[in-house]
Amino acid sequence: MGGSSNVFYCDEELGKDGSSADGSEQKPYKTLLFAHIQHPPTPSDGPRYLTRKKDPGADQGSGVSEVHQDWVPATKSALKKAGNLYDQHQRKQAKGDEIAIREKQEADKRQEALEEAKKVKIQQDPTLPKATKIRLNEKGPDKVKLRSGESKKEVDYSEGRGTRVRVLGRVHRLRTQKDVIFLTLQDGYGFLQCVLTGDLTKTYDAMTMTLETSLEIFGEMWEVPPKQHAPDDRELHADYYTVIGKAAGDKEAITTRVSPDADPQTLYDNRHLVLRGENSSSVMKVRAALLRAFRETYENITPSCLEVTPPCMVQTQVEGGATLFAFDYYGQKAYLTQSSQLYLETCLPSLGNVFCVAPSFRAEKSQTRRHLSEYTHIEAELDFVTFDDLLEHLEQVMCQVIGIALRNPQTAALVRELNPKFQEPERPFLRMKYADAIDWLVEHDIKTGEGEPHRFGDDIAEAAERKMTDIINRPIFLTHFPTEIKAFYMKKDPQDPRVTESVDCLMPGVGEIVGGSMRMDDYDELMEAYKRVEIDPTPYYWYTDQRKYGTSPHGGYGLGLERFLAWMCGRYTVKECSLYPRFTDRCTP
DSSP states (O other): OOOGGGEEEEETTTOOSSTTOOSSSSSOBSOHHHHHHHSOOOSSSOOEEEEEOBOTTTTSSSOOOSOBOOOEEOOHHHHHHHHHHHHHHHHHHHHHHHHHHHHHHHHHHHHHHHHHHTTOOOOOOTTSOOOEEOOTTOOOTTTOOOBOSOOSSSSOOOTTOOOEEEEEEEEEEEEEETTEEEEEEEOSSOEEEEEEEGGGGTSHHHHTOOTTOEEEEEEEEEEOOTTOOOGGGEEEEEEEEEEEEOOOOGGGOHHHHTOTTSOHHHHHHTHHHHTTSHHHHHHHHHHHHHHHHHHHHHHHSSSOOEEOOOOSEESSOSSOGGGOEEEEETTEEEEEOSOSHHHHHHHHHHHOSEEEEEEEEOOOOOOSTTOOSEEEEEEEEEESOOHHHHHHHHHHHHHHHHHHHHHSHHHHHHHHHHOTTOOOOOSSOEEEEHHHHHHHHHHTTOOOTTSOOOOTTOOOOHHHHHHHHHHHTSOEEEEOOBGGGSOTTBOEETTEEEEESEEEEEETTTEEEEEEEEEOOOHHHHHHHHHHTTOOSGGGHHHHGGGTSSOOOEEEEEEEHHHHHHHHHTOSOGGGGSSSOOBTTBOOO
């Protein structure tokens, strides 16, 4: 119910601009603008607007709250201001209505076009040459001949034609122009630009095409016209296609689900879609190339290393109990392995040098960009070696792996795209003892996490270690760490019992990617080490026995594949280098 006799009330203090107000004296509006919108002014006999305000002196010692002045007609200046605002509102409303009408017209027009498109049917021409099925990376001239030049016909298989092919893949890029559609297919092996013309662009499927839709396309292979660009400088001129699986569009489109500026957690939730992107899939392809290269290197190095497959469910620790994932194993306490090192050592007497590629698990609640709770661990153990032998072997393996990977043209191209500045490391790597690193950090005023100068015995933090590596800007073998900050099984340096014959390999941009050492080969020394770190040696009987039955000087190392990959591909975090990363609070999808 509104104000009586075409009168409407506005109270700045008690009024409301909304559906609960009707402009009456009992339910006044708050502003003159809202009153104008609800009851527009007219040139003659228009509505009257009465206003009132709170009495400025009502609360000053009177003890009475909410005392208001009487209702009075709105002032001319207030009406003029409200009128101007009302005119702006009307113009905005009119523009909004105009846009809405235009959008509706466009939507109706598109719907009409879509209904017409449903009537367009395409069929294969049985007179065309039989199509050869190819993967998108197949380029051999014996199988795929490219046609060059020009043709006025949409489909032309006259003399000198290109090969008619059948390809399958998903739409990775899509560009629609008048009477022509350019789309780039991806099948996991390569990319191919396809050109749709004529009736192929007028079907309902063509007009509603979305990224990631899977297609089967038939057509002739052509060279890309001069000054134009396409993957591998070729394109398919389609003569027929079918939709195999239509991908969601609009609000569910893949570009909405995994937009580049999305929150990182959203991208991790949709990792299955992120992997369809060129960068993520390229990293996974380089990862596969590195795994092949590691296996080839271990097979061909002298002496060679044999691959073994140790268990992931264990009842012993390697790197300290605080980072163990525990679980119930048929009523017994067991853990997910931190490292396969102890098992590899048992293989040396009968199998010679060995290696494994296996997952390792660390229950370390670290949110740094180089930590994962599950990672791929490449570990090796070498028999009858010295510490210098171990370093030489490690340097050779890493350089040889990189060399093998980059000799593959496809892998080299991917690395160049991901990390244009990557260069193969020069040998020999810089050797730096832990004590010298402490001095270097002090000289360069790089403090501990607590803001103190570094001292011998400190466990150098990740930030300081990475800063030092980035400044030196070359691979570093950081060696001879103090006994107290390294694992119990590491052999002490005979020349300086304060330190171990241990090594971390540090790479610019990522820090530590390898950790290794000589292993204790003396039975009594190992038993004393168990005692020092308060570990019961009983469950380790099988490991200790290696020192009872023909011990030998031996050493080994563990390399984190994700860190190695992050360094090579220039990734900011190792999380980008795992298919489905597992880290603190993240175990999905």
